[in-house]
Amino acid sequence: MGYATPRMTRAPLPSAAPIPPLRLHTTGETTLDLIAGLGYFGRQRQAIADIRGALRLWRLGATLAWLDVKGRYRGSMLGPLWLTLSTAVMVAALGFLYSTLFHMVLREYLPFLVLSLVLWGYLQTLVTEACLGFTQNDSMIRAVRMPFSLYGGRIVLRNVIVLGHNVIVIFVVFVIFNAWPGARVALALPALLLWLIDSLALTMSLAAVCARFRDIPPIMGSIMQIAFFVSPVIWRPELIHRGAALLPLNPFYSLFEIVRAPLLGDIPGGIIWLSALAYSGVLLILSWLLFVRVRGRLAFWV
Amino acid sequence: MASVDAEHVSVDFPLYHGSARSLKRAMFAAASGGRIGKDAHKRVVVQGLRDVSFHLGAGDRLGLVGSNGAGKTTLLRTLAGIYEPVRGRIRVQGSLNALLDPNLGMNPDLTGRENISLRGLFAGLGRAAIRRLEDDVRDFADLDEFMDLPVRTYSSGMVVRLGFALATAIHPEVLLMDEWFLAGDAGFMEKARTRLETLVRSAEILVLSSHIKDVVTRWCTRVIWLDKGRIMEDGAPDEVLGHYLAASEAHGDEKADAKPEHAALAGKALAQPAPRDEAALTSVDRGDRR
Numbered sequence A: 001m002g003y004a005t006p007r008m009t010r011a012p013l014p015s016a017a018p019i020p021p022l023r024l025h026t027t028g029e030t031t032l033d034l035i036a037g038l039g040y041f042g043r044q045r046q047a048i049a050d051i052r053g054a055l056r057l058w059r060l061g062a063t064l065a066w067l068d069v070k071g072r073y074r075g076s077m078l079g080p081l082w083l084t085l086s087t088a089v090m091v092a093a094l095g096f097l098y099s100t101l102f103h104m105v106l107r108e109y110l111p112f113l114v115l116s117l118v119l120w121g122y123l124q125t126l127v128t129e130a131c132l133g134f135t136q137n138d139s140m141i142r143a144v145r146m147p148f149s150l151y152g153g154r155i156v157l158r159n160v161i162v163l164g165h166n167v168i169v170i171f172v173v174f175v176i177f178n179a180w181p182g183a184r185v186a187l188a189l190p191a192l193l194l195w196l197i198d199s200l201a202l203t204m205s206l207a208a209v210c211a212r213f214r215d216i217p218p219i220m221g222s223i224m225q226i227a228f229f230v231s232p233v234i235w236r237p238e239l240i241h242r243g244a245a246l247l248p249l250n251p252f253y254s255l256f257e258i259v260r261a262p263l264l265g266d267i268p269g270g271i272i273w274l275s276a277l278a279y280s281g282v283l284l285i286l287s288w289l290l291f292v293r294v295r296g297r298l299a300f301w302v
Numbered sequence B: 001m002a003s004v005d006a007e008h009v010s011v012d013f014p015l016y017h018g019s020a021r022s023l024k025r026a027m028f029a030a031a032s033g034g035r036i037g038k039d040a041h042k043r044v045v046v047q048g049l050r051d052v053s054f055h056l057g058a059g060d061r062l063g064l065v066g067s068n069g070a071g072k073t074t075l076l077r078t079l080a081g082i083y084e085p086v087r088g089r090i091r092v093q094g095s096l097n098a099l100l101d102p103n104l105g106m107n108p109d110l111t112g113r114e115n116i117s118l119r120g121l122f123a124g125l126g127r128a129a130i131r132r133l134e135d136d137v138r139d140f141a142d143l144d145e146f147m148d149l150p151v152r153t154y155s156s157g158m159v160v161r162l163g164f165a166l167a168t169a170i171h172p173e174v175l176l177m178d179e180w181f182l183a184g185d186a187g188f189m190e191k192a193r194t195r196l197e198t199l200v201r202s203a204e205i206l207v208l209s210s211h212i213k214d215v216v217t218r219w220c221t222r223v224i225w226l227d228k229g230r231i232m233e234d235g236a237p238d239e240v241l242g243h244y245l246a247a248s249e250a251h252g253d254e255k256a257d258a259k260p261e262h263a264a265l266a267g268k269a270l271a272q273p274a275p276r277d278e279a280a281l282t283s284v285d286r287g288d289r290r
Helices: A040-056 A058-072 A081-101 A106-131 A135-143 A148-176 A182-212 A216-230 A244-249 A251-263 A270-301 B023-031 B072-079 B112-122 B127-141 B144-148 B156-167 B186-202 B213-219 B237-250 B261-271
Strands: A030-035 B003-015 B044-056 B061-065 B087-093 B096-099 B174-178 B205-209 B222-227 B230-235
Touching (some): A040 A148, A058 B112, A081 A106, A081 A148, A106 A182, A106 A216, A106 A251, A135 A182, A148 A182, A182 A216, A182 A251, A182 A270, A244 A251, A244 A270, A251 A270, B003 B205, B044 B230, B061 B072, B061 B237, B072 B087, B072 B096, B072 B205, B112 B127, B112 B156, B127 B156, B156 B186, B174 B186, B205 B213, B213 B237, B222 B237
Parallel strands (some): B061 B222, B096 B174, B174 B205
Antiparallel strands (some): A030 B087, B003 B087
């Protein structure tokens, strides 16, 4: 896997003739129309315009996300594969430890653990970075008008790229234990799509709320830590006997299960999908209302 | 046709500090009916702009004058769509570029080429145009073999040249410019002036914030004098500048050149046909906006 950025190579051109300036023309088009005191729908229109703008600039977002990943590992031999390696070491260590502690068969436990840890690693990094989403880009936000959803998209995208590198560990574990789940893998696709949408909603809300209240990042850190232990991430949900029926009340459980189960060859139950969809719906609605409400104020907060 | 309209625009800055930034305090205050952490809701608001209205059409060159904190930069940011008005309306027609921060989005860990490419993507340029942008900026900023090295390794002069070259490479219809943008690095001042002039000439509308009389008289066809976020006067450069300077002198302070030397130097560089004291320009400080 090469990490040279495409379109960055170029044969040197003779630079004798001055290069004519690049002109931006949008003849007659309204580039900016900001009206204060709009009602909900007016603000919603502006929020939609923000998302449209981000989609128009998707190449910028993708390049930024890619350069973020690349930049973090510039100069290191393995590049982002360092992440893969550290995930592999962690999975191996925890796998042996917990399979002993919980008296589990390694070949049943490890495929479960690797999926959980990779997904959790993604979620946790996403939350941490989302909290800094706007505050870290304050000088950019105050220097140029750029769609706010582009900042969010960039964070999600770069974490998806990192997730993509970690898939290698999952793949290796599955090969070692011959745990290929078969055609049911396809069931994980809608789940991953849901994750992607939720990630964006979560990133945008956290970034906005953290721009306003500066004590949220540590609060989120504690919440995530508690969630890690109370949710079936490293322990299998089957280990709970009493109150197993209550598990779908934990959004982390259902969201993890809809991805994990198909990859382990199971079909997640209807109640799990219901819970995942319900929590996602609530998240989406709340984050949309929040975005519509605060978008115009974000530049003042950062 | 490009146009810029501001209708009764007001902008407020909430000043959040200390406990107003804390969710825990805010929640305590709400839960205890405001008895604990009472100050969580006391928001200090500073008015940036008050009831600002004007219209600019193609060919207009507007200068903004006023003392520090009069709202010049806030107005530029509002016109650029960075700050959204709290009251009133802003309408801009035509492509827009705001030169407010010389190192806008410049990432020191990325190479010069990557930084240029990002700026091109932001402007929505295609691949061919980005390549042209790279060539243009490299030639102007004399980057040559440094193009593929991280900006971190550049000399400060090179960073300034790269920032300037990038900012002035794309010609918009509506150009918003903060005064210190006229500052530069000695060796390339002459070249920079020509480049800046081309940029300004090709824009249909210019809004320039400046302290320096000479710059304003040279570039602008209309001047707005801002004070404490309000328009004090709006009219022909000579007239408004005369009143503004008279008022600042009457106040007994040096508002007219409150932003010290470097701004004046930068202004001189543009106002004079050729800068005599190029050496002095090297000391220009470009990062004092925040």
